[in-house]
Amino acid sequence: MADAARAEAGQGELERLRCLRALERKLLWLSAWTIHHANHLRPHSDGLKVGGHQASCASVVTLMAALYFDVLRPEDRVAVKPHASPVFHAIQYLLGRASRDALERFRAFGGAQSYPSRTKDGDDVDFSTGSVGLGVAMTLFASLVQDHLRSRKLVADDAPPGRMIALVGDAELDEGNVFEALLEGWRYQVRNTWWIIDYNRQSLDRVVQDRLGQRIETLFGSMGWDVEVLKYGKRLEAAFRGPGGDALRRWIDGCPNSLYSALVYKGGAGWRDALLRDLGGDAGLRELLASHDDADLHALMTNLGGHDLETVLEAFHRASGDTPTCFLTYTIKGYGLPFAGHKDNHAGLMTPEQMESFRAEQAVPEGAEWEPFAGLDVPEASLREFLASVPFARQTQRRHATAPIPVPRTLALRHAARASTQEGFGRLLAELARSGGPIADRIVTASPDVTVSTNLGAWVNRRGVYNRLTQEDLFRRENVVSAQSWEVSPGGQHFELGIAENNLFILLAALGLAGPLFGARLLPIGTLYDPFIARGLDALNYACYQDARFLLVATPSGITLAPEGGAHQSVSTPLVCMGQPGLLAFEPAYVDELAVVMRFALEHMQAPDGGSVCLRLSTRSLEQPEREMTPELADAVVAGAYWAIEPTGEAPLALVYMGAIAPEAFAAHAALAADLPGIGLLAVTSADRLHRDWRAAQAERAAGRAARRAPIEALLARLAPEAALVTGLDGHPAALSWLGAVGRHRVVSLGVESFGQSGDLAALYRHHGLDAEAWIEAAARARLDAIAAGGRA
């Protein structure tokens, strides 16, 4: 009986492998065909290359078949290496989750995307990829976020956690951000993370350095990861045990990557020549060669671990604990395709003739190229049954919907008569931390080693630093007095990161997707110095690209940082943030404006059609206006501008300022108003918002819809057409100079166009032309300009 049961189980296992092998072949076919179809069979109007990466796909089909059709569970999440997008979509197609139409329109408008995209692909992409290295790090941070949610009981912790898995191109490991993430992961004891390295030893241009594999092993080992090396498949392992096996193993172990690749390309006869040349004296090896024809020999010599389904399955199933694991899987770029191993194969496409022989080889009948099961040696019914039973295909919700967290109508704020927006930010958060409630519980902050200097200290004192493991504050135990009493515990709400801005942004991406990924909404707030946005800019773009929602607080900013020096003074960030899709940038001057904007941000981050928000704040302490924040004023602050001093219809001039240089604009206004009564002073809180709404209103009018006026159009309509504008901000002047186009006013724009330097504010504002004098001179120039253009004096 037991024997019969065992025999049946064995039979089942064989059947499972047969199905998996058939599907693995189908993935190779479908990915190659999808790319071929896009390039050769779909009509193109513009003559531009379509592209796609048949070779990059071929090297991961075994790994991906094993994962998706056997190993993955629905709660697991995967970042697929960007160039394997067609394999991913083919898998979704076979599972009935992507349409044939999406595949037929691969890289066409509305079709499957060139690189997997959470937001644009119709099927279930967990993490977008495209910029190499970022998706890899994303899995690590997603795992930290999963732990965070479980530690804080924001999600149930009775079911097993998901594994966060990256399929990593080996050249992705050239990207520094991967190592920055590894180190942070080590600090946070990352777990449940797999990085499966597609070690095809080729990047775009070249074959990689020999012995890189050993470096990778050592590196991951030293970071506390398990490393599983999948070098050889079952066939090669068996050959190593047979005649000539030892010599063969030594030879292949010592074979330089380039030679191996070249021989893969040359095929059986090439292998035979090389082995005879190097090992011809070994009788066993000659025996081995004699027992293999060229095709067999090629199959044997290319039987690497990453292409051997059984080897891959065993390794994946062996990794059962939660220790982060790097699978170094040896593969061949273009495996099974005519350009396998060729160093120039990255963007290589099979010719129509090559594709035709490949079709014949795969036994796919002409006209049945898109058929899911054509040409396979397993009956369709068995494959369908098998696919319906794979664990990953279980019907569960993989994208969670979460209810918004209610935001209070106003954010309470106490501030001194003089304050900076950065201080105001700290106080607002501290007040939220103190008053509690759902909003405060869902805020999670993060900062790359600038927590104190961006004013998050008070928040952290109340809400604690997060770590899976509680850590005692030894300074406190030893009675060393400090303003920072940071308790480190699983309940903490602040991620204290090392100084790697890439990590901040990728963590924000993961925190900002906590709702859809794990089913608990978080409200992430990240702080950093404004100039260092540039350091992590691609990662910031990556976070926005997949519609992660967060609030970014960039402070201090601009030359207003003054004595602290040129290297910390940001110039172009207002433009950078304006240009970033998915991120709305504000630069309030006063703390009451900041409170309104932060409240708006907490809602905007949660709105279905909302996005992330960036605040550019300053350390300059300003006299705060004594005023009531009326609903009208609050709306205007959120819309991006209001008249701080109303103009009269006759006024020949208005000054327009944004951010911390408000006092200079006010002083200039006071000086000018003596001669030019009625001139206006426009306070801009968001050039970005103004610009977006202006563009949207133009588009609506162009489409013939209701003639809505954008807020900035309404504001500038208060000026006579011949009036001039002087705009200014502590940043690149282009952020505001476009205002002249709105109502066709003449503009002189002030701002910073060269690197900052150390100095006091007066010296720097003079040097860069931002002091009151500069505003007054600019006003004179603007008026002369306007007069020359036919306006009135």
Ligand SMILES: Cc1ncc(C[n+]2csc(CCOP(=O)(O)OP(=O)(O)O)c2C)c(N)n1
């Ligand atoms: C940040 C970034 N730089 C450059 C590229 C262009 N690029 C695309 S793939 C690639 C090489 C990838 O090699 P590897 O990761 O080994 O993937 P393979 O195609 O070998 O699987 C490069 C340089 C990119 N996508 N992202």
Ligand SMILES: [Mg+2]
């Ligand atoms: Mg590679």
